Each structure stands twice: as C-alpha cells, then as structure tokens.
Amino acid sequence: MRGYRFPSIETEHQTVISRFGGADFRSHPTKVSLTRSPDLQNLVCDRNDFLVKRTGWQVQQRYDAPVYGIFSAPDGSGAFIHTGADLYFREENGQQTMLCRDMNGAFSQAFTMNGVLYLLDGAHFRAVRRGEGGAWEAVRVQSIAYVPTTTVSAPPAGGGASLEAVNLLTGKRINTFVGDGKSTEFHLDARELDRVPLTAAVDGTEVAIASVDYDAGTVALASAPADGQGRDNVSIAFSKTVPGAADTINKCRIAGLYGGKNDTRVFLAGNPDEPHCDWQSGLYDPTYFPDTGFARMGTEASAIAGYLKQYESQIIVKTGGAQEATSFARTFVMTEDGTSYFTLRQGAHGEGAVAPRTFAMLNDVPLFLSAQGVMGVYGTAVAEQNTIRSISESVRPRLVQEKAMENACAVVFEGRYYLALGGNVYIADGHLNEEDGYPAWFFWTNVPAQCLAVLGGRLWFGTNDGRLCRFSLPEDADAYTDDGEAIDAYWCTPTLSLSDWTRYKTIRDIIPTLMPYTRSSAALCFTDEGGETFRISRNLDLFAFRGWDFARLSFRCMPGAVSWRSRRRRHHRPLFTLRIGNDRAGEPFGLLVLTLRWTENGSI
Template sequence: MQQIPLYRKKFDRFKGADFSTDPIRVDETRSPRCRNLISDLSGFPEKRPGWRTLHSVDAPVNGLFFCVFKSGAGVFLAHGGTRLYAWADDADPAEICSGMNNAKSAAFAHGGKLYILDGAHYLVVKETESGLSVSRVADGECFVPTTVIGAPAAGGGTPFEGINFLTGRRINSMIGDGMSTDFILDTKPVAQVHSVKVDGVPKAEGTDYTADLENGKIVFGEAPPESAAGGGVDNVTVEFTALLPDGYTDRIEKCTVVAFYGLGNDNRVFLAGNPDTPNTDYQSGLDDPTFFPDTGITKMGSDTSAIMGYLKHHDTMAVVKEDNRQDSEIFIRTAEMTDDKKVIFPVRQGVKGIGAVSRHAFANLRDDPLFLAREGVFALVSEVITQQKSTQERSFFVNSRLANEPGLNEAAAAVWRSYYVLCVNGSCYVADGRQKTGNSTTEQFGYEWYYWTNIPARVFLEHDGELYFGTADGRICKFNTDIPGVSRFNDDGAPIKAFWGTKADDFGAFTRRKTLTKRGCGLLVKPYTRSSVHVYVLTEDGIEKMIRSKTMDLFGFADDIGAELNTDQPVQVVPFNTKVKKFVLLMLVFENDTVNEGFGVFGAELQYALGKYVK
C-alpha cells in the first residue's frame, strides 16, 4: 500500500494584529483575529494584564493627575464631575474643590504647584499649612508687568512688557523732571492705585499725591525731582490695577490644551483650545505660568479650524490643527534670539493634508511624536535631506477598524512602558514601540499593534511605570501590573477573553483539499502556574469548531508565585489529537477565557496531507 506523503507547516513567530485585509492575505506572523494580548519582552503575544477599581468619585472622571508639591509629597488628583479630589498612597480621595467645569481638563506641574485648565477656569493647587488649597490663578499673586518705561509725565514712553491677561495690575515706570506734577498713566479709567514711589521711596496717597482714577492720572503735591542718576532716567513708579475689557481673562481660562517649549529648554507654557479663539495660542512669560502677556498671541491659519495639540519634534514645536480645506493643518514653531537679546517664536506653515481629531491622543513614543487623525495614528517626521516636515502613517494594520470607531474626538491616549495605548469606546489600540515594521532605520515604518476590549477608559494617567484610567461612571482604575503572579489576569474580577488566530491559510495549494493528521499537530505555549487553552479551527465553510481544550497548571494548584517563564518552568506542548478533514482554508484560534490564568503563545506546528482537487 502506497504511503500518503505528509507535509509540515510551522508558525514560529507570532506578532500583532492585522485588520487591514482579508484573513487569507494576512502575513502568517500576524493575526486577523487577535484580542486582549500584548507582546512580551521577546515580542511574543501574551495575555494583557487586567485592571481593578481603586476609587469612585463624581462622574464622569474628567482628568487624572499627579504632582510632587514643594514639600516633596506626591499626590494624586482627580477631576470628577465638577469636583476636584486628592489622595496619597492608599488613602481615599478627599474633595478639595467644587464648582469646576464638567468637561475634560488638562494640567501641568510647575514650581511645586499644579495648574489645571478645565475650559472655564485656570486653577492652581498648592500646599498650605492646613493642606492643599485650590484657587483661580487670576485671584492670586500673578506676575505684575511693567507695561511702559521711560514715560514722561505727559504719558507715552516705551512699551516694555505686555499686559497680563490674568490681571489688570501693572506698573508704569516714569521720569520725574522737577517741574511736572501731573503724571498720565498708560490707560484709563483705573480701578485702584496700589503704590507710588519716587526714587524708590513710597509716597502716601492724600499727603504726597492724589489719584484721579477716572482719567488715569497721578497728581503730586510737589513735582518729583529729576533722578539723581541724571535727567531722563526713570525714578517714578506707579503700580495700579486697570479695568480689563470683558472676557479678557477668559482668553486663558477657557483654554484646555497645554505644552512647554522654549529656547534651549522648555521654559515657557503655551496654551490653546479656547473655543472663542480656536486658531490662537498664548505664550507665557519666562518660566512663569502666572504671566500670559497680550504680546504673546499667535494666530495660525484659518479660524474655522481649531488648534488640537502640540508635538515636540527635535528643536521645534509642531502645532497641530483639526482638518480643514483652506490651509495647513500643521504649523512649525521655532525659537530664536534677536540681536537685542529677545527670544521670539516665529511660526511657519508646515504640513497640509492630515489634521488631528482628538485633543487627548497626543503623545511621544520613544521620540516618535504621534497624534490621532480620522484616518488613523500619524507621526510627524523630517525628511533626511531637506529637513522638511511631513506626516507618516503608523497604524496601517488597525486603521480599517480604528478609523470606523464613532466618537474619535473623545479618544484618549498615553505612553506606557514603550506602548502607545489609545482608547475609544471601551477598546484599546496598542502600538508596541519596540516592534517596528517596514524600514525601521528611516522614518518609513509602522508598529505592531494589539487590540484590547473591556477598557472603559475616558482619561489616562501614566505614573512611575503604572497606568491609571478614569471612567465615565466615576471610577478610578489601575492596570494590575503591580500584582505578582496570575492574580493580575482579571478585569475587576471578571475573566479576560484573550485569543490569537492564524491567517486563513491555504497551505500554498488553494485548489487542493487538506487534512490535518491526528498526530503531529500541536501548540507551544508559555508556562504559567495557572493556564489553559482552547484550540478552535475555522474553515472556509464559516463553522468554528473546538478541537482541543487543555488545562496547563504547572503544579496542579493555584499558586500565584513565579507566573513568568524561568528555567524551572519549561514550555508546554499541547497536542491537538484531532483530525481535521478536507478543508481548503484553515484558521487556528488559540483562546483563554478563564479568570486569573496567564496565557501566551510561542508557536504552532501542523502536519497535513494533500487531498483531492476542489471541484
């Protein structure tokens, strides 16, 4: 009897998901059917960590922050609903502020304080003797600019520092001439005069001078003399509060986008996101988030498209707007010093064609500046020779699913442990920064991507290698990477359904039927103290069938110690022990859906025979 020839097929390199094409066209290293897996340090897929609820606050969670205050104390803060909460270590959140805007917020730490932008208020959180206090920046000690210098008594002078959007308080530096008693300020009317000094000596109102608030004038009883340093030298200073136009402070308080940039280092704050001035951003003073001068305004392109976020790229700042059909979506800002030692930030048009769709998905993955567009995730890159900026697609393998998600404007992202984690509608699209596809030595590359479900993240916070998220129903959650062993593999106590499927494979002969032999087919799996696997086959008839289910506990009992691979825990082979007959196309799916079980795949090996031609 003639022996039937047998053939072998080996899958020994499992990577990420590929939703870009038909399952038959997928590269055999990727999966058209992949869920709730992540790459291990060697790039093989394993079950992602689960998450747990830590706290509950008012819904929804609009922001999660961490700040090290002046005392050195590290504190978590959550913006829930209209309230702000704070807690440290394992304590419960305590409310420290109410009356906030119920919308997603942004924050940054500076000088041992936390500054928060909620779209209606610009707040500062700082330490006091009794704990943390929260106040409007505009109600506190803002920087007081000297708006004019060298001003004669009749007014005028040289503009020096811009008016601070956050306060009407300012200083005029003027010149005493020994004859003039009436000194005209640079604006009128005036709300209040705080101090008047001549040659540095404070003068008393009612005794040395009177203030004409309506006309913006200081009237001295005796003319201030010339400066001892000589005529024409400033020796009269008046500090006062002017009446600001309605909505002046709103320019800053309605912002929700923040970034740092500067000449040589990131020593200035840039704000945007004000719906009243959508194409405008605001620059702070040097290393001072309490000073936003009215001379630091930059308008970029059409006011029909809003600034969505910022990306730092080498020594430039990219300002990314939403899609529009009139001008560039990306503008490039640089920092320069003029001949008179002033730092300026010129802006030029950059890239046309791709704009951002979410303000909450900007991140830098291993020096790769990423943002979310309607078409997928893109990076800002520089051409090698011309140094011109352009965008490169990074999410090719998942775009067909990602781009069809509703509500992309609400998507949130964070960089965590070399991964870019993007969440929308409870699903996460995860790029592995260690696994590049294409030409990884140039800018022409993508990433291996993974797809997670049951992640109800509305906002993210990465802190000290751990990933936290807030939900629409007011929960503050944390991924279980701090829990050792297999106890980390559950989502708030619920099982995680994880699986990896091969391509729909024709084994190089789509005109022939094939049969898997009962012996010689199996799966190489990663060892855990508790693990199991279900093996399914899916053929061209569309019917899915389980051919093997096996528990692979290493010690036969629930042991949370040593969940990772080591020399004492050899890999395990799971033979299929089932014949699969007369298929044209075959997809194998390896699944684990049990709570508190690990799961990882190293490879699969098949033995098959060729049958008759397809009729």
C-alpha cells in the same frame, strides 16, 4: 502476472509560527502574513516576541461624577483627580483631600512648570501648588498673575518708554517715573482705571496718595518726590481691566511647552472664540501672557487641536477640513542683542486631528488621532520638512468605526502608545515593527477608559461613571480579571492554505507551545468553510500548594515551556483557521510557538 502496487507514503509537512506580530484587520484573512492575525484581542507581545494575555484592571476609587482628568503631582507624591466639578489630591495610600469644587464639567488637560501643575478645563486656568504648611492648593492663576511694568522712565507729565506688554490675565500694571523734585501729579499710561486702591512708592518706600482721577488716569501724591537725576525713583501700581482679556486664557484647553532647545514657555490654544489662535507665556512664567504674544494660524474654519515637538521645532496640528495647511511649524530664533522671536511657517498638508487628548510621542515619532486613524509626523532636521502619514492602516477598518472619536485619549507607557475610545484600546508597540516599518498594533476590549494616566509606573484610567481604575501587575492578586470579570483573550491565524491552494490537506497534529503558569489553560478552535468544527481545551498548571485544587491537580513541576499535542485529525480540508486563547477568570496565558503537521491529499 499482474503486479501489486504498494501505496505511496504521504509526506508529512510542518508549519511553525514562532514570531508573533500584531493585528491586521485591513487585509483579507487569506492575505494576512503568517506572523500576524486578522482577529485578536486582549493580547500583547512580550519583549521576547511571544504573546501574553494582558493583565486586568481593578477599581481603586468611586466618585459620584465622571472622571475628566488624572494628573501626576509634580513631586510624584500622588495624583490630582478631576471628577465632575471637584478636584481632589489623592495620596499614594489612597487618602484624598478636596482642593476645589468649581471645576468645569469637561475633559481637562495639564502641564507642569517650576514645580507647579497648571490645569486647563475650558473655564478657569488654575495653578495647583504647595501652599503654606506644605499642603496642596488650587488657585486661579488670575489671583497670582505676574504684574508687568508697562512703562518706564516717564516724566511726571507722562510718556516714557514701553517695557513689558499688558498681562491678559490681570488688569494690574506698574508705571515708573523720574521725579523732578517739584511735581506731585503723575500721568499713567492708561485712562478709565479700575476703581480699586492704587499704591505708590518712592525709592522703594510706600508713600501717601492725595487723590486719584480714575477717568483721566492721573495720580497726585501727598508731597513731591525728590529729583531722580535721570533715575526711575517713583513707581505707581494701578489696575486697568480689559473686558474679556482674562477669558482669552481661561477658555483655553490645549497646552504645548516649547522654547527651541528647551521648554522655556507654554503656548495655550483651544479657546472656542478664537480656535485658530494661540498665546505664548512669559519666560518660565505661565502666570504672564502678554497681550502682544499671540499668533493666528490659517483661518478660523479649522481649529488648533494640539502641539507636538519634532527636533527643535514645535508642530501645531489643526483639525483640517478647510482649504489650508493641516499643520504649522514654529521655530525659535534669538538675535545678537538677546531678543527672542518665534517664527511660524506653513507645515505639511494631510489629515487633521480629531481628538486633542491623543497627542503623544512614541519613540521619536509624534502621533495624533485623525478621522482616518493614527497619524505620525515624520520629518528631517536638516531640511526642516515634515510629512503626515498613517501608521495605523492595519487596524484602521475597526478604528474608524468607533463612535465619538473626539473624546479619545492616549498615553505612552513603557514604549507603547495606548489609544482608548469606545471601551476599546488600540496599542501601537514601539518595540515591535512590522514589515512596513510601522509599529505592530494590538487590540483590547472591555476597558471603559475616558482618560488615561501613568502614575507610579502603573497605567490608570477614569471612566464616565466615576470609577478610578488601575491595571494590575502580573504578581497582583486577581491580576487576570477586570474587576472580577474574566478576560477573553485569543489569537486567530490567517486563513491557511498551507502552500498549495489547489489541493486538500489532512491536519495530523496541532501543537501549541505555551508558557507555564501556576494556574493556566488554553482553548483551541478549528474553523473551516463549514464553521467551527471542534473546540478542545486543556489545563496547563504547575504543581503548587498555593491555590490548591484537587479537581485540576497537576504534577508538572518544571517551569519550562509546555507543548500540548491536540491529537485531533481533520481530513480533506482546503482552507482552515485556528484560534487559540484563554477566557477563564484569574488565569494568565502565553503562546510561544504554534506548530502544524499536515499532509497533502488530492486536487480540489
């Protein structure tokens, strides 16, 4: 008698994705780690390692020209907005005051020292400070520049000792003399003086000047000062302008604070006439740039692009492209007599920078944008060595295709590095490291930022068409729209083989576990070699009187995680991809866990 064979029971397997990393646009979708995504947008990882939809942005102000710079006031009372040729002070309540109307129409950078914001726009070096009455004012640094005492202890016939170098920002100088009790004529340390009035003082009291020989550089006082007995008792202030000297500083676009263990000086670079040079300021004084305080790094074939700090060194990064080092390291040395020196040594070879406004520090790693992606400068304090390595390989294929990379901008906000260019934002999350030790990357769309800033604990940006925008907080009204438009956020799994490439599988259940919100939904798509085969969506609301809608009434009241079982089987599939997300205006979205239940079928 022939026996009856009972069919074997299929073993059900389960795959759970409970930790979500960042994007991996570099690897083939079949090779991407299960925790990463070959295609995602407008998501970021929450501190608890689950995905959330980014908040949207709202327009706060509209201008008639591009927004070239946004800078926080030194006292935190508001912000300075550079738009077109105008500079505004914008209070926290939105009220604005015009500060000047002759700014350069180009991207600007700034730094703060001694409670003053210093602006560089490539045409004029400005100081934005509190004026009389406490109101903000923007003045050209040339008009308030430090006047150096260039020569001291000189006899009336000239000579003496050099004290301070000439200030590039101004022709004004001071010479001090030791009076001999009989001489009225004093010889200055310069000839061919500016035809402007001079002043003279004896023991601090202004005295009359009888005559001035501007060509010879001599001054005759109305009466002979008393004998100084070896003490400087005569001072004469005059002006000797060197053509083009002030423009050396005015044309700079890049600033870096440095002084060894603290930020005692500012170094300026970015002058297109001398792209490989930088200039150092006086001690805590950005109004004084000695004409002897400059340094040349490499050749002019490669320009200085920006500054970074690493341990007690300053890293100067160039654009590259020449047969020379990409970076230089500046260190601070003080001798026993108190003299300060800044020494330079050749740094690491590697990719040069392409965008001066992308230099920032994420955790303890200095970052900048190169033509091959975002680079990190890694080094040791002991050996004083550094290397330049790419940290953005996971998003590099998409990043290097962006246009006009030189216009990119970046800022660090809440432990993340935000890089904006071409209407997109690439985010390196300093709280979440991938298997290679580098930060996880996320990708946002529809963010037309051309300058970024952090103001009052919020992320702001300016656009080319004159909009000043701010990212919303989750509790804000319209927090999940981009100025009224829906945000399309989604996560794609890698192409899944589910452990065995040689067998077919039947997908029994797809169960996403989602964060609960008053108003939310999710859309789930299944894609195989034939393309998208089904797309289902579901509302996932909590019961609330706020935003009551009878069309999507929910009696769910518990604010816990929500698991949604799709109940859509897919038979006989060797490979497939899942995409889950939310593209509805005004709705948040959060993905905690993605669970797949499946069985194996016959061999391929």
